[in-house]
Amino acid sequence: MTSEQLKDLENKLWQAADKLRVDSGLKASEYATPILGLIFLRFASLRYNRIVPEIKAELEAQKESRMQQTEVEIAIAKCGFYLPEEARYEYLLALPEELDIAKAIKHAMEEIEKYKPELADSLPKDEYFKLYSDDDRTLPKSLLKIFADIPEDATGDVFGKVYEYFLSEFALAEGQGGG
Secondary structure, rough: OHHHHHHHHHEEEEEEEEHHHHHHHOHHHHHHHHHHHHHHHHHHHHHHHHHHHHHHHHHHOOOOOOOOOOOOHHHHHOOOOOOOOHHHHHHHHHHOOOOOHHHHHHHHHHHHHHHHHHHHOOOOOHHHHOOOOOOOOOOOHHHHHHOOOOOOOOOHHHHHHHHHHHHHHHHHOOOOOOO
Protein backbone atom coordinates (compact mmCIF):
# COMPACT_ATOMS: atom_id res chain seq x y z
CA MET A 1 0.00 0.00 0.00
CA THR A 2 1.42 3.33 -1.01
CA SER A 3 1.71 6.29 1.34
CA GLU A 4 -1.00 8.00 -0.72
CA GLN A 5 -3.36 5.06 -0.17
CA LEU A 6 -2.53 5.09 3.54
CA LYS A 7 -3.29 8.81 3.71
CA ASP A 8 -6.60 8.18 1.93
CA LEU A 9 -7.39 5.51 4.50
CA GLU A 10 -6.57 7.88 7.35
CA ASN A 11 -8.97 10.39 5.78
CA LYS A 12 -11.67 7.70 5.73
CA LEU A 13 -11.08 7.05 9.42
CA TRP A 14 -11.55 10.72 10.15
CA GLN A 15 -14.62 10.79 7.88
CA ALA A 16 -16.12 7.93 9.92
CA ALA A 17 -15.40 9.79 13.14
CA ASP A 18 -17.04 12.91 11.72
CA LYS A 19 -20.08 10.84 10.78
CA LEU A 20 -20.29 9.51 14.34
CA ARG A 21 -19.82 13.01 15.76
CA VAL A 22 -22.74 14.37 13.72
CA ASP A 23 -25.13 11.42 13.56
CA SER A 24 -24.72 9.50 16.80
CA GLY A 25 -25.05 10.17 20.47
CA LEU A 26 -21.62 8.67 21.14
CA LYS A 27 -18.85 10.57 22.86
CA ALA A 28 -15.53 10.81 21.01
CA SER A 29 -14.02 8.29 23.43
CA GLU A 30 -16.66 5.77 22.25
CA TYR A 31 -15.96 6.03 18.51
CA ALA A 32 -13.13 3.52 18.48
CA THR A 33 -15.11 0.37 19.22
CA PRO A 34 -17.61 0.40 16.35
CA ILE A 35 -15.10 1.75 13.84
CA LEU A 36 -12.31 -0.64 14.75
CA GLY A 37 -14.80 -3.52 14.71
CA LEU A 38 -15.71 -2.70 11.11
CA ILE A 39 -12.05 -2.36 10.19
CA PHE A 40 -11.48 -5.81 11.69
CA LEU A 41 -14.37 -7.19 9.60
CA ARG A 42 -12.95 -5.61 6.45
CA PHE A 43 -9.47 -6.98 7.14
CA ALA A 44 -10.83 -10.47 7.89
CA SER A 45 -12.86 -10.44 4.67
CA LEU A 46 -9.94 -9.28 2.55
CA ARG A 47 -7.68 -11.95 4.02
CA TYR A 48 -10.29 -14.65 3.66
CA ASN A 49 -11.16 -13.68 0.07
CA ARG A 50 -7.52 -14.24 -0.92
CA ILE A 51 -7.71 -17.82 0.40
CA VAL A 52 -11.13 -18.80 -1.03
CA PRO A 53 -9.69 -20.15 -4.33
CA GLU A 54 -7.29 -22.39 -2.38
CA ILE A 55 -10.13 -23.62 -0.16
CA LYS A 56 -12.26 -24.46 -3.21
CA ALA A 57 -9.34 -26.21 -4.92
CA GLU A 58 -8.66 -28.29 -1.82
CA LEU A 59 -12.35 -29.24 -1.50
CA GLU A 60 -12.39 -30.31 -5.15
CA ALA A 61 -9.15 -32.28 -4.79
CA GLN A 62 -10.55 -34.17 -1.80
CA LYS A 63 -13.97 -34.74 -3.36
CA GLU A 64 -13.80 -38.54 -3.59
CA SER A 65 -11.41 -39.06 -0.69
CA ARG A 66 -12.36 -40.93 2.46
CA MET A 67 -10.38 -38.31 4.37
CA GLN A 68 -12.25 -35.32 2.96
CA GLN A 69 -12.15 -32.30 5.23
CA THR A 70 -14.97 -29.81 5.59
CA GLU A 71 -14.73 -26.30 4.20
CA VAL A 72 -14.39 -25.04 7.78
CA GLU A 73 -11.43 -27.37 8.50
CA ILE A 74 -9.64 -26.41 5.29
CA ALA A 75 -10.23 -22.70 5.86
CA ILE A 76 -8.88 -22.84 9.39
CA ALA A 77 -5.83 -24.80 8.22
CA LYS A 78 -5.09 -22.37 5.37
CA CYS A 79 -6.19 -19.04 6.84
CA GLY A 80 -6.44 -19.48 10.60
CA PHE A 81 -10.19 -18.83 10.64
CA TYR A 82 -13.41 -19.56 8.79
CA LEU A 83 -15.59 -16.72 7.58
CA PRO A 84 -19.16 -17.76 6.75
CA GLU A 85 -20.90 -15.82 3.98
CA GLU A 86 -23.01 -13.72 6.38
CA ALA A 87 -19.86 -12.61 8.22
CA ARG A 88 -18.15 -11.26 5.11
CA TYR A 89 -17.89 -7.52 4.58
CA GLU A 90 -19.25 -7.71 1.04
CA TYR A 91 -22.37 -9.51 2.29
CA LEU A 92 -23.02 -6.85 4.93
CA LEU A 93 -22.37 -4.06 2.43
CA ALA A 94 -24.87 -5.56 -0.03
CA LEU A 95 -27.70 -5.71 2.51
CA PRO A 96 -30.56 -3.30 1.81
CA GLU A 97 -30.53 -0.23 4.07
CA GLU A 98 -34.01 -0.98 5.37
CA LEU A 99 -32.75 -4.15 7.08
CA ASP A 100 -31.42 -4.09 10.62
CA ILE A 101 -27.75 -3.61 9.73
CA ALA A 102 -26.66 -3.45 13.39
CA LYS A 103 -28.24 -6.87 13.94
CA ALA A 104 -26.46 -8.23 10.85
CA ILE A 105 -23.10 -6.89 12.07
CA LYS A 106 -23.70 -8.43 15.50
CA HIS A 107 -24.51 -11.76 13.84
CA ALA A 108 -21.33 -11.52 11.74
CA MET A 109 -19.23 -10.99 14.86
CA GLU A 110 -20.95 -13.91 16.60
CA GLU A 111 -20.28 -16.16 13.61
CA ILE A 112 -16.59 -15.24 13.61
CA GLU A 113 -16.35 -16.01 17.32
CA LYS A 114 -18.21 -19.30 16.79
CA TYR A 115 -15.52 -20.58 14.43
CA LYS A 116 -12.62 -18.86 16.22
CA PRO A 117 -13.22 -19.51 19.95
CA GLU A 118 -10.09 -17.55 20.89
CA LEU A 119 -12.02 -14.42 19.97
CA ALA A 120 -15.04 -15.27 22.12
CA ASP A 121 -16.53 -12.18 23.77
CA SER A 122 -13.83 -9.91 22.34
CA LEU A 123 -15.48 -8.57 19.19
CA PRO A 124 -17.89 -5.62 19.37
CA LYS A 125 -21.49 -6.64 18.90
CA ASP A 126 -24.04 -4.49 20.70
CA GLU A 127 -22.19 -1.23 19.99
CA TYR A 128 -23.77 -1.03 16.54
CA PHE A 129 -27.27 -0.67 18.01
CA LYS A 130 -26.06 2.51 19.73
CA LEU A 131 -25.63 4.02 16.26
CA TYR A 132 -29.38 4.09 15.74
CA SER A 133 -31.42 7.12 16.63
CA ASP A 134 -35.19 7.39 16.84
CA ASP A 135 -35.43 8.85 13.36
CA ASP A 136 -32.33 7.45 11.61
CA ARG A 137 -31.11 3.87 11.29
CA THR A 138 -28.66 4.40 8.41
CA LEU A 139 -25.44 5.07 10.31
CA PRO A 140 -24.13 1.47 10.48
CA LYS A 141 -24.57 1.10 6.70
CA SER A 142 -22.90 4.49 6.13
CA LEU A 143 -19.87 3.36 8.11
CA LEU A 144 -19.69 0.11 6.13
CA LYS A 145 -19.63 2.16 2.92
CA ILE A 146 -16.80 4.36 4.18
CA PHE A 147 -14.43 1.39 4.57
CA ALA A 148 -15.63 -0.59 1.55
CA ASP A 149 -12.86 0.60 -0.71
CA ILE A 150 -9.94 -0.34 1.52
CA PRO A 151 -7.62 -1.84 -1.11
CA GLU A 152 -7.66 -5.60 -1.68
CA ASP A 153 -3.89 -5.70 -1.17
CA ALA A 154 -4.09 -4.24 2.34
CA THR A 155 -2.19 -6.37 4.83
CA GLY A 156 -2.13 -6.78 8.58
CA ASP A 157 0.68 -4.23 8.79
CA VAL A 158 -1.50 -1.61 7.13
CA PHE A 159 -4.33 -2.38 9.50
CA GLY A 160 -1.95 -2.07 12.44
CA LYS A 161 -1.02 1.41 11.21
CA VAL A 162 -4.69 2.27 10.83
CA TYR A 163 -5.46 1.19 14.39
CA GLU A 164 -2.48 3.16 15.65
CA TYR A 165 -3.47 6.27 13.69
CA PHE A 166 -7.07 6.15 14.82
CA LEU A 167 -6.26 5.61 18.47
CA SER A 168 -3.56 8.29 18.53
CA GLU A 169 -5.81 10.85 16.84
CA PHE A 170 -8.57 10.28 19.33
CA ALA A 171 -6.24 10.28 22.27
CA LEU A 172 -5.08 13.70 21.07
CA ALA A 173 -8.64 14.85 20.41
CA GLU A 174 -9.65 13.83 23.90
CA GLY A 175 -6.69 15.66 25.43
CA GLN A 176 -5.20 12.46 26.78
CA GLY A 177 -1.77 13.13 25.34
CA GLY A 178 -1.59 9.93 23.33
CA GLY A 179 -2.13 7.78 26.41
